[in-house]
Amino acid sequence: MRLHLMIPPDGVATPLDFGIDAKRGDNGFAKASRAAWLRSFADQRLRDWLLAWPLPLAVLALWALAAHFEWIAPQVLPSPDAVALTLKESLLSGELWANLQVSLMRVLAGFAIGLVGGLALGVAMGLSPTVKDYVYPLFKAFAQVPVLGWLPLLMLLVGIDEALKIILISKAALVPIALNTYKGIQNVPTRFIEVGRVLRFTRRQMLTKVVFPAALAPIWNGIRYGFTHAWLALVVVELLASSEGLGYMIVYGRQLFQLDVVLAAVVVVGAVGYTLDKALAAIETRLLGWRKEAF
Amino acid sequence: MTPTIVPKPPRGWVPRPLRGFVIPVLLLAAWWAAVRFGWSSSPLLVAPSKVWQTGIDQVVSSKVFAALGASLWRDLIGFAIGAGAGLGVGALLGASRLAEKLVGPSFHTLKQISLFAWIPLLSVWFGLGDAAKVAFLSLAAFFPVVLNTFEGIRSVPPDLLEVARVLKFTPAQRWRNVILPAASPSIFAGIHLGLIYAWLATLGAEYLLVSGEGIGNLMIDGREHFWMDLVLFGVFVVGLVGFTLNWIASRIEARALAWRGRSVAQF
Numbered sequence: 273m274r275l276h277l278m279i280p281p282d283g284v285a286t287p288l289d290f291g292i293d294a295k296r297g298d299n300g301f302a303k304a305s306r307a308a309w310l311r312s313f314a315d316q317r318l319r320d321w322l323l324a325w326p327l328p329l330a331v332l333a334l335w336a337l338a339a340h341f342e343w344i345a346p347q348v349l350p351s352p353d354a355v356a357l358t359l360k361e362s363l364l365s366g367e368l369w370a371n372l373q374v375s376l377m378r379v380l381a382g383f384a385i386g387l388v389g390g391l392a393l394g395v396a397m398g399l400s401p402t403v404k405d406y407v408y409p410l411f412k413a414f415a416q417v418p419v420l421g422w423l424p425l426l427m428l429l430v431g432i433d434e435a436l437k438i439i440l441i442s443k444a445a446l447v448p449i450a451l452n453t454y455k456g457i458q459n460v461p462t463r464f465i466e467v468g469r470v471l472r473f474t475r476r477q478m479l480t481k482v483v484f485p486a487a488l489a490p491i492w493n494g495i496r497y498g499f500t501h502a503w504l505a506l507v508v509v510e511l512l513a514s515s516e517g518l519g520y521m522i523v524y525g526r527q528l529f530q531l532d533v534v535l536a537a538v539v540v541v542g543a544v545g546y547t548l549d550k551a552l553a554a555i556e557t558r559l560l561g562w563r564k565e566a567f
Numbered sequence: 568m569t570p571t572i573v574p575k576p577p578r579g580w581v582p583r584p585l586r587g588f589v590i591p592v593l594l595l596a597a598w599w600a601a602v603r604f605g606w607s608s609s610p611l612l613v614a615p616s617k618v619w620q621t622g623i624d625q626v627v628s629s630k631v632f633a634a635l636g637a638s639l640w641r642d643l644i645g646f647a648i649g650a651g652a653g654l655g656v657g658a659l660l661g662a663s664r665l666a667e668k669l670v671g672p673s674f675h676t677l678k679q680i681s682l683f684a685w686i687p688l689l690s691v692w693f694g695l696g697d698a699a700k701v702a703f704l705s706l707a708a709f710f711p712v713v714l715n716t717f718e719g720i721r722s723v724p725p726d727l728l729e730v731a732r733v734l735k736f737t738p739a740q741r742w743r744n745v746i747l748p749a750a751s752p753s754i755f756a757g758i759h760l761g762l763i764y765a766w767l768a769t770l771g772a773e774y775l776l777v778s779g780e781g782i783g784n785l786m787i788d789g790r791e792h793f794w795m796d797l798v799l800f801g802v803f804v805v806g807l808v809g810f811t812l813n814w815i816a817s818r819i820e821a822r823a824l825a826w827r828g829r830s831v832a833q834f
Binding site for chain 2: 320323324326327328331347348402405406407408409410413416417418419420421422423424425427428429503504506507508511512519522523525526529531534535537538541542543545546549
């Protein structure tokens with residue numbers, strides 16, 4: 273149960289889920305042989321996988337029918353094959369890759385800055401009450417204004433160039449990372465600290481062996497939220513002020529009323545967001561793998 | 568620093584409750600000094616007093632209230648639609664394994680699409696007016712509410728359901744007395760998140776679908792005319808609204824969950 277609270281929910285089964293299922297399965301079929309259990313487990317997986325398809329396929333079919341019989345004007349809803357074709361063409365012409373690369377560079381640069389800043393701020397506030405007293409109220413006030421609230425101000429201050437995008441993306445990543453790091457360190461159970469004291473840990477040992485391992489899960493949670501927010505900020509800033517990138521593709525398609533371009537770009541935005549999220553989830557299983565043994 | 572009547576601070580020369588004000592006051596002083604001594608000739612450097620004046624003007628002429636009213640009204644409608652639908656879908660996904668398997672994967676894929684990427688599509692489908700904005704806002708509130716409702720219901724301890732079975736509860740009783748109370752912290756966390764996302768989306772919708780009035784339009788206007796004072800005032804108002812929404816949500820949460828002792832849902 274606690275695992276589910278810690279890990280941002282995503283429906284696709286991760287190795288972690290398998291672990292839990294495996295335990296349940298073992299209890300349920302104590303006498304069944306391992307092979308039989310594995311088979312039933314595979315069946316289960318296959319069934320789940322198959323059940324996931326009817327809905328999207330039905331939507332796709334409806335979409336294709338609507339486009340075929342022109343229930344809806346093609347300017348408003350292009351046919352699925354038009355979208356697929358556009359997707360394929362922009363993939364082959366390299367246009368999509370160029371835009372994707374620009375977007376990825378932006379989000380990574382902004383996220384890296386936000387990550388370093390957020391961790392530093394969060395650790396400083398978590399470890400030092402003095403820093404917390406001075407900085408936390410201002411930080412809270414700063415966090416109250418959403419990324420988009422800062423946008424017009426930043427546009428005036430730094431223009432609409434690369435700097436604007438990087439600053440905005442790093443702000444989006446910084447706030448959840450700093451907040452979760454701070455809370456994570458604050459919420460390290462007192463009994464852990466007491467054990468460390470009993471063992472006469474030095475401050476350094478206390479930090480590396482007790483505080484940071486115990487705070488790792490919430491910190492990582494913050495990093496994942498930070499990344500989601502950074503991706504969100506990237507898309508919106510590219511929609512508003514950009515001449516390249518995935519967001520720009522969407523705006524451009526919209527302006528020319530080429531909804532197939534818009535939809536193709538939306539699909540790519542979704543796919544990339546999904547892939548990056550999965551990558552972070554995979555790192556998480558490695559990074560926090562030692563915790564799971566306990567459950 | 569001004570001497571204050573505090574019984575001997577524990578450490579440092581600023582008493583703890585006042586420490587939070589030190590940096591903002593220093594920043595404000597630096598800003599004031601920058602204007603006063605002309606450190607920069609940029610027209611963007613406006614005096615703090617000018618921002619204050621603009622704020623007063625906006626409040627007195629009630630322009631800001633009109634803009635804020637329009638934004639909040641949309642925010643509220645969109646949030647109500649999105650959260651309502653989200654509660655329903657989340658409850659369905661949580662209560663039925665079959666529904667989860669049928670709809671869950673599609674839902675989780677869909678949620679990966681960055682929220683704002685929907686706006687251009689919605690603008691084609693719903694026009695540039697309030698309909699598109701409200702549709703977008705409800706989408707923003709929908710996702711977190713579904714996720715948290717689903718998680719909350721799925722995490723209801725099986726022991727509680729067993730008790731309900733032993734007591735031969737009807738389904739209505741089971742939902743009312745067991746499932747919803749046990750899932751409420753997570754559900755409220757979802758509603759809280761939905762509220763925050765809806766507010767973010769309100770601003771985004773006003774920037775991207777420039778039509779009508781709203782606090783976002785006010786700021787965009789200020790930006791286009793290089794009225795720094797108006798933009799700064801807008802940032803302040805946006806922060807204030809965000810803070811108030813957060814505060815209201817926490818109050819309701821604390822109220823509704825008071826019976827549980829300490830709330831688990833800390834956001």
